Amino acid sequence: MTKVLLGQRAGFSVKTLGDYESGRATPTEDGIGSIAPVLRFPVSFFYRPELEEPPSESVSFRSLSRMTAAQRDAALAAGALAFELSQWIQKHFELTVPNVPDLSAYQPTEAALVLRNHWRIGVRPIGNIVHLMESQGVRVFSLAERSHQVDAYSLWYHGAPFVFLNTTKTVEHSRMDAAHELGHLVLHQHGAVRSRDVENDAKAFGAAFLMPAESIRSIVPRLTGPSFSNMVQLKKNWGVSVAALAMRLNKMGLLPDHSYRGICIELSKYGRTREPHAIVEREKSAVLGKVFGMLRESGTTKADVAKQLDLYTEDLDALIFGLGQMMASEGSSGQVRPSADAEQRRRQFRVYS
Amino acid sequence: MSMVQRRNEALVVAEPLSVQRRLQALGLTMEIVLNALEAGIGAAALHSTVNYPRNYGGTTFWAEVTRWLREYLVPLGWHRDETGGQPSVVRGDNGMAIVVVRGNEQTGDPRFLPTTEYKRGPVTIERVSRNVRLPFDDEPVETEAVEVDTSDGVPTWLLLHHRRGEELRSELSFPIAISKSGFVEEWGETIILPTIVLDPRNMPMLDDEPVNPDVDVRRRA
Numbered sequence: 238m239t240k241v242l243l244g245q246r247a248g249f250s251v252k253t254l255g256d257y258e259s260g261r262a263t264p265t266e267d268g269i270g271s272i273a274p275v276l277r278f279p280v281s282f283f284y285r286p287e288l289e290e291p292p293s294e295s296v297s298f299r300s301l302s303r304m305t306a307a308q309r310d311a312a313l314a315a316g317a318l319a320f321e322l323s324q325w326i327q328k329h330f331e332l333t334v335p336n337v338p339d340l341s342a343y344q345p346t347e348a349a350l351v352l353r354n355h356w357r358i359g360v361r362p363i364g365n366i367v368h369l370m371e372s373q374g375v376r377v378f379s380l381a382e383r384s385h386q387v388d389a390y391s392l393w394y395h396g397a398p399f400v401f402l403n404t405t406k407t408v409e410h411s412r413m414d415a416a417h418e419l420g421h422l423v424l425h426q427h428g429a430v431r432s433r434d435v436e437n438d439a440k441a442f443g444a445a446f447l448m449p450a451e452s453i454r455s456i457v458p459r460l461t462g463p464s465f466s467n468m469v470q471l472k473k474n475w476g477v478s479v480a481a482l483a484m485r486l487n488k489m490g491l492l493p494d495h496s497y498r499g500i501c502i503e504l505s506k507y508g509r510t511r512e513p514h515a516i517v518e519r520e521k522s523a524v525l526g527k528v529f530g531m532l533r534e535s536g537t538t539k540a541d542v543a544k545q546l547d548l549y550t551e552d553l554d555a556l557i558f559g560l561g562q563m564m565a566s567e568g569s570s571g572q573v574r575p576s577a578d579a580e581q582r583r584r585q586f587r588v589y590s
Numbered sequence: 591m592s593m594v595q596r597r598n599e600a601l602v603v604a605e606p607l608s609v610q611r612r613l614q615a616l617g618l619t620m621e622i623v624l625n626a627l628e629a630g631i632g633a634a635a636l637h638s639t640v641n642y643p644r645n646y647g648g649t650t651f652w653a654e655v656t657r658w659l660r661e662y663l664v665p666l667g668w669h670r671d672e673t674g675g676q677p678s679v680v681r682g683d684n685g686m687a688i689v690v691v692r693g694n695e696q697t698g699d700p701r702f703l704p705t706t707e708y709k710r711g712p713v714t715i716e717r718v719s720r721n722v723r724l725p726f727d728d729e730p731v732e733t734e735a736v737e738v739d740t741s742d743g744v745p746t747w748l749l750l751h752h753r754r755g756e757e758l759r760s761e762l763s764f765p766i767a768i769s770k771s772g773f774v775e776e777w778g779e780t781i782i783l784p785t786i787v788l789d790p791r792n793m794p795m796l797d798d799e800p801v802n803p804d805v806d807v808r809r810r811a
Contacts, residue, residue: 361800364802365801456794462629462789471793499632
């Protein structure tokens, strides 16, 4: 949201907002009262210490080229909320210590194999990649900003690897995003210069991690002219999209160029956002599921957690894959649930939802 | 149909190295021909679900093989030709035209004589009869002055193909006689191409157990 729009909605001049922003002036309680609903944060949020937002240079974004600066900032701000939540969780729960080695010395495809060996999973297909990453100490959250332009991003924060996944993509797409971000985490731990190469490295890593060459070669001969249903059958072995599999097979010399092109043309009929015979069940965080499950058992509601963090439950939900379903009785008890009115405003003002 | 006849082995090139050499002498490579056939298989496979008209796969195959022969050969100095409505690709010196045609079960078998699968029309009949009148000298001519005459006097070869079970058999053959009923049944020369094994209908699945680790979370005391 721009300052002009916020000013219009909250009834302030742009100059006044600028003064608030720079610290030249401090908003009154009433002032915050009118700004808070426009920005869709509880009033208490504005009285808390400043959030630590990750510096954008240290973050690896997917789809970076198509993102606007505002979209990137929104995603990063959502990240800041996740760190708060993560710290809160760490205070109350014991989580796996991160076991994500620095593999920057390797080529991406080698690194994928090295990491698989390090994690002792050989070349087995990966069932749930979110759980796999979490079992090795990666903190995985869903992207609160539902921008279709941001697929995923990752970063190291106080020694812990974080991955954010967009939950509006197909499951196959999201799995590849996760593997891609894992690539950034092992290959670019020292904040490599963001460039085309870095993205290509992560892309190569992701493909090799989800579809190890040895695994493919063990069952796929050189194909002559596979049908679409052939490809759909094959992709189920690795839980990837037809597009990702076709590209991998083509690069490995197992799928002739003309067949690859033909499959790409067929795929284009599905559009960018649909996957033929897609996996239905989304991969969600096991850690967050367990945490909110245990909290609920001990009588702590999601709304309670949101309140402690000065968040709307809705924003909390957005970070935790909608996990930790509230009990029916909880619905009205959380003061942080936005009203229908707020929902209406949200639709009007939220640029990225 | 008539009885299956044995081929005259002297007119058949089947041994892989000789096939390579012979194709090269004609200005072709094994790779180009096989790639074009595979492209046809791939395209047909993408267009052969039950909801497509039944003959669409075959038409797609024919169209794509023709197309890919042109894609590969035009940059090497060949050109497209559609004389009489019959699509072909013609070598730069007009010493050879290739038409893609479906053959019968004997196609690609070095022992037995194939025929075309279907009765041929007037264009093929004309081309075959011209093949007979032409001196049987088909190697590329290295001269500056090329006769630009795309239709008359170009020796025509048929790229015969036949799908049998999970295989595609093919051969590049020079037709010289047509039966009274319209099937090409005699060949001046045959170059047997390697059999292409088609992709299985059911793709293999991995045996390995997928990785689905349990994630440990404990409440702090």
